[in-house]
Amino acid sequence: MSEAAAYQVLARKYRPATFADLIGQEAMVRTLKNAFAADRIAHAFVMTGVRGVGKTTTARIIAKGLNCVGLDGNGGPTTEPCGACEHCTAIAEGRHVDVMEMDAASRTGVGDIREIIDSVHYRAASARYKIYIIDEVHMLSNNAFNALLKTLEEPPAHVKFIFATTEIRKVPVTVLSRCQRFDLRRIEPEVMMAHLSRVAGLEGAQIAPDALALITRAAEGSVRDAMSLMDQAIAHGAGETSAEQVRAMLGLADRGRVLDLFDMVMAGDAAAALAELSAQYADGADPMAVLRDLAEVTHWISVIKITPEAADDPTVPPDERSRGLRMAEALPMRVLTRMWQMLLKALEEVAQAPNAMMAAEMAIIRLTHVADLPSPEDLVRKLQSMPAPPPGGSGGGMQPPAPRGPTGGGAPAMTRGGTVHSAATAQALAPQAGLAAYPSFDHIVALIRDSRDMKLLVEIESHLRLARYAPGRIEFQPTPDAPRDLAARLAQRLQALTGQRWGVSLVNEGGGATIAETRDAERLALEEEARQHPLVQAVLQAFPAARITDIRTPDSLAAQAATEALPEVEDEWDPFEQE
Numbered sequence: 001m002s003e004a005a006a007y008q009v010l011a012r013k014y015r016p017a018t019f020a021d022l023i024g025q026e027a028m029v030r031t032l033k034n035a036f037a038a039d040r041i042a043h044a045f046v047m048t049g050v051r052g053v054g055k056t057t058t059a060r061i062i063a064k065g066l067n068c069v070g071l072d073g074n075g076g077p078t079t080e081p082c083g084a085c086e087h088c089t090a091i092a093e094g095r096h097v098d099v100m101e102m103d104a105a106s107r108t109g110v111g112d113i114r115e116i117i118d119s120v121h122y123r124a125a126s127a128r129y130k131i132y133i134i135d136e137v138h139m140l141s142n143n144a145f146n147a148l149l150k151t152l153e154e155p156p157a158h159v160k161f162i163f164a165t166t167e168i169r170k171v172p173v174t175v176l177s178r179c180q181r182f183d184l185r186r187i188e189p190e191v192m193m194a195h196l197s198r199v200a201g202l203e204g205a206q207i208a209p210d211a212l213a214l215i216t217r218a219a220e221g222s223v224r225d226a227m228s229l230m231d232q233a234i235a236h237g238a239g240e241t242s243a244e245q246v247r248a249m250l251g252l253a254d255r256g257r258v259l260d261l262f263d264m265v266m267a268g269d270a271a272a273a274l275a276e277l278s279a280q281y282a283d284g285a286d287p288m289a290v291l292r293d294l295a296e297v298t299h300w301i302s303v304i305k306i307t308p309e310a311a312d313d314p315t316v317p318p319d320e321r322s323r324g325l326r327m328a329e330a331l332p333m334r335v336l337t338r339m340w341q342m343l344l345k346a347l348e349e350v351a352q353a354p355n356a357m358m359a360a361e362m363a364i365i366r367l368t369h370v371a372d373l374p375s376p377e378d379l380v381r382k383l384q385s386m387p388a389p390p391p392g393g394s395g396g397g398m399q400p401p402a403p404r405g406p407t408g409g410g411a412p413a414m415t416r417g418g419t420v421h422s423a424a425t426a427q428a429l430a431p432q433a434g435l436a437a438y439p440s441f442d443h444i445v446a447l448i449r450d451s452r453d454m455k456l457l458v459e460i461e462s463h464l465r466l467a468r469y470a471p472g473r474i475e476f477q478p479t480p481d482a483p484r485d486l487a488a489r490l491a492q493r494l495q496a497l498t499g500q501r502w503g504v505s506l507v508n509e510g511g512g513a514t515i516a517e518t519r520d521a522e523r524l525a526l527e528e529e530a531r532q533h534p535l536v537q538a539v540l541q542a543f544p545a546a547r548i549t550d551i552r553t554p555d556s557l558a559a560q561a562a563t564e565a566l567p568e569v570e571d572e573w574d575p576f577e578q579e
Helices: 026-037 055-067 086-092 110-119 142-153 189-203 209-219 223-237 243-250 255-267 270-282 287-306 318-330 333-352 356-371 376-385 423-435 441-450 454-463 486-498 515-531 534-542 554-564
Strands: 044-048 099-103 130-135 159-165 180-183 464-470 473-478 503-506
Touching: 026 055, 044 055, 055 086, 055 130, 055 159, 099 110, 110 142, 189 209, 189 223, 209 223, 209 243, 223 243, 255 270, 255 287, 255 318, 255 333, 255 356, 270 287, 270 356, 287 318, 287 333, 287 356, 333 356, 441 454, 441 464, 441 486, 454 464, 454 486, 454 515, 473 486, 486 503, 515 534
Parallel strands: 044 159, 044 180, 099 130, 130 159, 473 503
Antiparallel strands: 464 473
16 A cells, blocks of 8 residues: 555544543543442443534543453553454444444434444454444434433443534433433634644644744644644645744735734725735735634734733744733724724625625724714813803804894894893794694694594593693693503603693692583583473474484584685676676
8 A cells, every 4th residue: 555545644543542631621531440440330421612622532432431341451440451352452443333423413313323323232252342422413303312321321231322522412311311421622722732842843844933823823722733834834834834824825814914904904004004915915815814813813912911811822923912002002992992893794795795805895894984983071171171062152063043033134032021032032932932822721622623633532532531731731631541651642742743842740639521521511511401302392293213313503503604615705707897
């Protein structure tokens, strides 16, 4: 077999084979070691964490530890498997008959779980334990989980279950309660860089510390991602890899240049910021990656401003660290939070825009435009320090016209008592002048009737017992069946019709009769008076079933005639009149 065919990627070649090889998971390793030493090994484990932190690897190490027999063939369960016995070798190569690995992403149904349930009753063929490793267990269906519950709760003594998942919240709590759970953490930057440096030394590759820092930052705590990126970086650098090569490989902008762009944006220099963005774009940086780096810098500076200890990040060079501290001291938190919010919006726009570079340039223009805007505190302080405008002056804004005096000029008007009415006084008196057109509540009823709001008119006439009225103020006692929002709707309608604010409130007592009750009382009085007339009594006596439907008084007839009459014409033309 050729060397090219036999090559293994670094993530597989340096995969941990024992608990001692695991990095960054000290709490889990200690718990498992104590459990093995005390012979308190659970029948089911669930490993959760982000991608590439060692979930499946840990499951295989546990499987080897449970079935390892040592070089002499007489060993028991151990946290330090020998790696040389037949069971350790077969498990490492993925061919052990008693260690079954199942991908739940491709086998999600009840039928797949039924195969496990049917096989657990048979003892292991050659090993000490029969072990089922189910990867991405959260992909199982609800019926599959339910089918597994009974076996998972009381499995045979020779059966162990090990689950791995990146979405622990999608696993039913009934399954979690039957398992011993281990949360695998992201690998810290210091540990990751040391691990990468050790592997690079074993491979005989020369990688600059700055390049390792870039790989560590891009991996986001995932060992597999970091190993894959370093594998690619070694091939990209042909033996000696620099930070510039890694940055070009990842499509990242130079961190120092990103900080320069950040400074230009914060200074409000739009031309320089656009030129720097274009230069980074010409050098191969993705516009989305540049804005993402700006957001990362904004977050980093904000955290440093709150906790300066956060600047002690091993993945950040000393010069960038000192520069970030200076920025955190100079920039207020409100500016940083505004920058963060606008960058989040800009990232969405760039992702959806047909031309990412144009969208990024517009985002930079917006950011530079708002960078030098004063804060609300500065605006209030500036307004308070401004001198008051002279009375009657324009003051640079729109002022209501001053009342004109007897001479017709713009001077303040002098009242009879010698008081000067300025423009402000006239503006204050304007609402009272507008409300003066409605001296009584009857004018309000007429106004609503003219607006053709018949629903509100009927409710006012039927449910409003007026207690007190003044222009701009109404107090009434509602009837028991009055709508609850009558006062609010009446005030809103009057404000819309008059342009003035009205106060409408409810009282518990003191209200008079409603308009409808008053109108009905008047009609009943007229009807009773009509019944006393001799002619009406004679008609009712002759026709017992007759009833009074309408009463017309002389006053009502005169009003109707006046309404229906044609308008008078002063100089009516007569065609037969002789000149």
